[in-house]
Amino acid sequence: MKKFIELNGLKLFKEKEVYFPREDSLLLAETVKVKKNSNVLDLGCGTGIIGLLAVKQKAKVLCADVNTKALKLTKKNAEENNLKIKTTESNLFSNIKEKFDFIFFNPPYVIEEGNKKDLIETAINGGKKGREIIDLFIPQIKNHLTEKGNCFLLQSDLNGIKETTKKLEKQGLKHLIIKRKRIFFEELIVFKIWF
Numbered sequence: 001m002k003k004f005i006e007l008n009g010l011k012l013f014k015e016k017e018v019y020f021p022r023e024d025s026l027l028l029a030e031t032v033k034v035k036k037n038s039n040v041l042d043l044g045c046g047t048g049i050i051g052l053l054a055v056k057q058k059a060k061v062l063c064a065d066v067n068t069k070a071l072k073l074t075k076k077n078a079e080e081n082n083l084k085i086k087t088t089e090s091n092l093f094s095n096i097k098e099k100f101d102f103i104f105f106n107p108p109y110v111i112e113e114g115n116k117k118d119l120i121e122t123a124i125n126g127g128k129k130g131r132e133i134i135d136l137f138i139p140q141i142k143n144h145l146t147e148k149g150n151c152f153l154l155q156s157d158l159n160g161i162k163e164t165t166k167k168l169e170k171q172g173l174k175h176l177i178i179k180r181k182r183i184f185f186e187e188l189i190v191f192k193i194w195f
């Protein structure tokens with residue numbers, strides 16, 4: 001049996017406690033068009049798919065996740081693809097001081113009440129309105145984006161589009177929906193966010 005899956009030109013190995021790319025990852029991946037030597041943050045990196053696509057475009061990439069197994073897998077996936085990547089364990093920006101030219105985040109956004117029982121739940125469960133992590137992330141964007149930087153945030157329409165736009169406006173951030181994809185009962189959306 002093949003040990004890895006090829007996605008977007010990358011060999012990606014799996015690990016049962018790490019989120020493997022789905023439609024949301026692939027939609028966010030479509031937005032990865034970064035400049036050579038730019039500083040990129042892949043927040044909530046999972047397998048590292050987003051960060052590795054940016055490294056292939058010759059950017060300097062930091063992959064961060066709360067799940068240390070995701071960081072280990074991201075390093076393995078980088079090695080298997082002959083790519084270089086930095087990783088850090090971080091709860092959102094708790095362990096990140098720098099500013100970035102590009103920030104990519106596919107957060108846990110699934111509407112689910114109750115405790116996060118395991119690492120896969122931590123990857124997908126966004127709480128009562130699916131906004132738990134999104135709402136903690138938005139106020140921190142400004143501190144970590146360079147003046148001309150861009151942030152790409154994925155969510156579902158079920159999380160509320162107006163809630164996100166209002167919260168971004170409150171932070172004085174410009175925004176545009178640049179990707180939409182209907183899957184089953186929801187529409188996935190990618191916001192581009194800048195100063």
Ligand SMILES: C[S@@+](CC[C@H](N)C(=O)[O-])C[C@H]1O[C@@H](n2cnc3c(N)ncnc32)[C@H](O)[C@@H]1O
Pocket residue numbers: 019020021022024025026028043044045046047048049050064065066067070090091092106107108122123124133
């Ligand atoms: C939906 S998965 C996305 C994984 C990968 N970026 C992708 O698109 O396939 C969300 C990821 O965010 C991580 N995560 C959840 N809460 C986080 C937090 N507070 N800070 C950092 N990472 C977090 C999870 O461990 C998981 O790897």
